[in-house]
Amino acid sequence: MEKKNILSEIVHICRVTFEEPHLKITEKTTSRDIPKWDSLNHVMLIAAIEKKYNIKFDLDDMLEFDSIGDICEGVYKKTS
Amino acid sequence: MNKYNQKEISLNLIDFYEYFARKNQLKYSYDDDIFWVRNAPGVWPNWTISNSESEDFEKVVDWNIKKVIAREIPAYWNVFPGISQYQVIDRLEGAGFREIFRWKGMALNLEEFEAQKNEVTGLEVRLINNGKDMDHFVDMLNDILLDANQLSKKDMHNFIGDKKFLFFLGYLHNQMVSTAMINLRDDVAGVYMVTTLPAFRNKGIGTAMTNEALACAIERNATRAVLHASKMGEPIYRKMGFKEYNLYRIFWLVGKQYR
Numbered sequence: 001m002e003k004k005n006i007l008s009e010i011v012h013i014c015r016v017t018f019e020e021p022h023l024k025i026t027e028k029t030t031s032r033d034i035p036k037w038d039s040l041n042h043v044m045l046i047a048a049i050e051k052k053y054n055i056k057f058d059l060d061d062m063l064e065f066d067s068i069g070d071i072c073e074g075v076y077k078k079t080s
Numbered sequence: 081m082n083k084y085n086q087k088e089i090s091l092n093l094i095d096f097y098e099y100f101a102r103k104n105q106l107k108y109s110y111d112d113d114i115f116w117v118r119n120a121p122g123v124w125p126n127w128t129i130s131n132s133e134s135e136d137f138e139k140v141v142d143w144n145i146k147k148v149i150a151r152e153i154p155a156y157w158n159v160f161p162g163i164s165q166y167q168v169i170d171r172l173e174g175a176g177f178r179e180i181f182r183w184k185g186m187a188l189n190l191e192e193f194e195a196q197k198n199e200v201t202g203l204e205v206r207l208i209n210n211g212k213d214m215d216h217f218v219d220m221l222n223d224i225l226l227d228a229n230q231l232s233k234k235d236m237h238n239f240i241g242d243k244k245f246l247f248f249l250g251y252l253h254n255q256m257v258s259t260a261m262i263n264l265r266d267d268v269a270g271v272y273m274v275t276t277l278p279a280f281r282n283k284g285i286g287t288a289m290t291n292e293a294l295a296c297a298i299e300r301n302a303t304r305a306v307l308h309a310s311k312m313g314e315p316i317y318r319k320m321g322f323k324e325y326n327l328y329r330i331f332w333l334v335g336k337q338y339r
Contacts, residue, residue: 039180040332040339041228043178044334047178047334059179
């Protein structure tokens, strides 16, 4: 799967998870940029991404994802 | 000694929540197998804890999972170490819970411990005894450590001048940079809420704060210290002499309605 496609899909999932349809997100976006991106929404975001791609991240991966770029990279590694 | 430490690491945590709940008149329940404490939504603490020590634990867990789903007890579930830990985890995961943290249970014999002199230049550690400092403590903790569930200043003011819960603030050149707290249960001091502002990490402040808290506990006749270390904190505590005894695994039932 192409990284560009992954990013756009994850952006969509973020907007749904954080309930902000017009949220501006790039690979560099982190939780510090989005007030609603707290620890529980982080878990919900990862769970939604896992469901979308039929993959599973372990706890260490989940806790180490700091940016959208990290998550995209994680998805790319699991799906390629 | 191992079994004693393992038990104390668990009992100090339950004692911590129970005392917090009683002082703040929160709803809580404690039987042999399950402990839970509730606060308002979004306000710490909201925890369910299971003691996984008996072999036929499944019925108790299944019954309480239903209560979580019905939102009668909190959706954060701390699975204590024990012979049934993996069976409990299987059941939680089957019901939609997801592991969100892991803490290492650690202990230190204070009778063999020598608190190190504070070597961080300009660091002053204060025992909190007034409302203003307590408010600062709450603000710092909410900012650094807690996000989805925040401490309330009103709840914490009930502990100003308390003899069992002792709270500390670290000031570096008069700027507030760090927190720590201990819970005294008999002769065991539980260490909790050790945080340092991100910009001030890796300077020895966490170590200095823990040292000061332990020195305070020793003055109050504590002979042992216990804590639950995150991945970030573990190397600091190991260097101080804390040893690992068990593993606590925290799960959350994933869903907007379970925040």
